[in-house]
Amino acid sequence: MPAPTTLELLWGTPDRPRRGPKPSLTLERIVGEAVELADTEGLGNLSMARLAERVGCAKMALYRYVPGRTELTALMLDAALGAPPKVEPAQADxxxxxxxxxxxxxxxxxxxxxxxxxxxxxxxxxxxxxxxELGWVDGALSVLADTGLTIAEQFDTVVLLLSHARAVAMQTTVPLGDDSAEEQMARELGAVLTAQAERFPHAVAAFAATMGGTPEPGAGNALAFGIDRILDGLGALIAARRESA
Known part of the structure; x- marks a missing residue:
């Protein structure tokens, strides 16, 4: 029996093997353990050998369920994203x-x-x-369907919001095993900024408004600020299209 492809695994190929005694492992459990391993130790430490040790089986036993690391990480990504938030009736109406x-x-x-x-x-x-992952894309497109935007513009809106969320997340994620990294960086950067205030006055003022002390209203929330500005621009475009129509 040929090994399942990534698409087959993502879209519901039943757990293998299918004959003989009930298997001790499931694809769902393997993926779940892989996600936890990556969360705690980082993706770089994920290997089929480490995963086999974690689930308590021989390395070769894993290959009966998932052909390799490429297929495994595709399953991990989809599991990590989970289902998108539902469009509530009040929102839809x-x-x-x-x-x-x-x-x-x-x-x-x-x-x-x-x-x-x-x-x-x-x-x-x-x-x-x-x-x-496809559900996330479909959910966002569903609320843009009647805006008057073209399909390409609707999809570009989804890409723009997704890119914004991921970029901000990358900038605010604390390194694994270092919960104090943000506080330490703030202290070290604060000392540098104090010494360089005359050389970089605008950057120092911006950092001062978001780090320590009493921040300005709305400071330090690039995620929400970016979302609002993107949607403000989208609203202006939608209004212009409706006026021209």
Missing amino acids: SPEPWRSYLPIWTETIYEQVRIHPWANELATGIRPMGPN
Whole structure:
């Protein structure tokens, strides 16, 4: 029996083997353990050997369920993303459902990437997409369907919000095993900024507004600020299209 492809595994090929005694492992458990391993030790420490040790089986036994690391990481990404937030009836019935749903959509993507920072590394390039990842795209497009934007513009909106969420998550993720890294960096950078205030006055003022002391209203929330500005621009484009129509 040929090994299942990544697409077959993502879209529901039953667990293998199919004959003989009930298997002690399931694909779901293997992927779940792999996600936890990557969360705690980083994607670089993920290997079939380490995973086999974690689930308590021989390395070769894993290959009866997943052909290799490439297929495994595709499954991990889809599992880590999970299902997208649902479009609530009140949102669907509102005049501008995209305005209330897309911030939640983007913030949830951000949180998922913060929890699983390795997901950013996997979500690049041309690759098979699983049902969860495709569900995220479909959910965002569903609230943009009646805006008057072209399909290409709707999809570009999704890409823009997704890129914003992932970029901010990359900048705010604390390194594994170093919960004090952010505080330490703030202290060290504060000393440098104090010494360089005359040389870089604008940068120093910006950092001072977001680090320590009493921040300005809305400071330190690039995620929400970016979402609002993207949607403000989108709203202006939608309004212009409706006027011209």
